[in-house]
Amino acid sequence: MRYSCWLIFIITLWFNNTASAVNELSLNIDTNRLPKTIALATTDWCPYLCQQNDHKTGIVVDYLNYLSTQLDITFIFHFYPWSRAIQLVTNNTHHGLATAIQSEAPNLKLTTVPTMTYKACFYVRNNSNWHYKDINSITDIRLGYIANYGYGEPVDSYIKHHKHAQHLVKITGVSAPQRLIKMLSSKRIDGFIADQQVTRWMTRLSQSQGNINNAGCLTPMPFYLAINPSLPWGNQLIQRLDNLLKNDKNQQYLQQMILPNYQ
Template identity: 45%
Template sequence: MRFIILTLLGQILSFNIFANPQDVNQDKSVINLATTEWCPYVCKNEQRGEGLILDYLREVLEAENISLNVKFFPWSRAIQEVRSGRLNGLVTAIKSEAPTLDFTNVPSMYYQMCFYTRRESTWIYQSEQDLANIKLGIISDYGYGEPVDSYATEMHNYTNMIKIGGTDSLLRLEKLLAKKRIDAFIEDKHVVQWMFQQSALREAGCLNKIPFYMAFNPLYAEETEVIPLIDSLLSFSKNQQLFQQKYFPRYFD
């Protein structure tokens, strides 16, 4: 395993992995990533750290002399920054969100999307048919998993949805719910628990857990072979123990 990592690391360090190929004076061991704030996974202003996933990835990669330069954007903009080649990759993503990017094969973690309503609501999600009975709030270009992703792309369902983008999207969805502009919104349960610990939200059913990955601009991934390196590091049993024993308890105590 160590030989594989060193071989792949040599491939990365032999290529200028900064987003601007003309800037040849930059440190070659930096990966430029885009993300949106998605605490507790990736956090912008959190005392405990930069989030469960970002803290973990930083330590694992710094052990191989690779540092991460992370920029925060609204989610749609983050995807575009990587798709255009201005930045190298996304910290977290699923394939339905950015199908033109190249993904790691080993997931960083799993997440679970759940529906949230006002306390007084009696609506419960059990199948896709239940979505026809509510107005659902979602965030543009987010991957929620099936059947929500397919439901959100079908034109005849648009009257039953409100899509929002930009900054503070989840906070805005919660306000729309409180004002009764929507009947429910969907978000990862850990994110909701983190942001709305003392709120009046009611969990009304969940989708199956799904994995999320790192994703990279295809040209960058091909020239650096960064994906085999990340796969090797995330598969390494010592790193998996580090994640479970150090970083998971930091954010889920």
């Protein structure tokens, strides 16, 4: 009888310890679950991300919000000057960047599947004869560009090694694309480099399409969502986003239901 009591005690103790270990493991798993709300820093980059438009939130905002319903999370978008947005995510004040390429955010972890692509082009006044031929032709004009923005190669490397050159005009702060257009119109610069869709959007809103010309473009570049690598659930988010971004039905939704709203 005494032996049976001890046996029951030992089995009960083992069961309690096992249950406790399972509970601890569950708690550890819980810490890696995606939070209900994820804060993404970004900049005003309409039509991809629109801060000052009452009717359009942006292609990227619409698409990520669509994908977030499949993850049972909510993305919150916070708008800053671009350099500030990168700094806030690097310092872990916000969880991630809504859009980025590796050269812009080398300390962050990017999805391996791109959200979509963008194309950087050169723009000049309509009476200019300048055209982008190769990287050496940049020296012929005063070129405006946005600080810490990734345009693609060979321009990114050129700016990095010639950022103090007088023919390169760097701008920072808010409303950078609009300011580049105004600087070109006022002849403070001879040209600027910017995304093709962004420039089309801005010139249409400002009714200045006829005042500037496209003077050549770089190769289209993919961009990604970026996350601070210190987040315990960051790898899980990236893995799940990668699966959604390469899903054919989601790509079809982007092409047929979102992009036509921004043409």
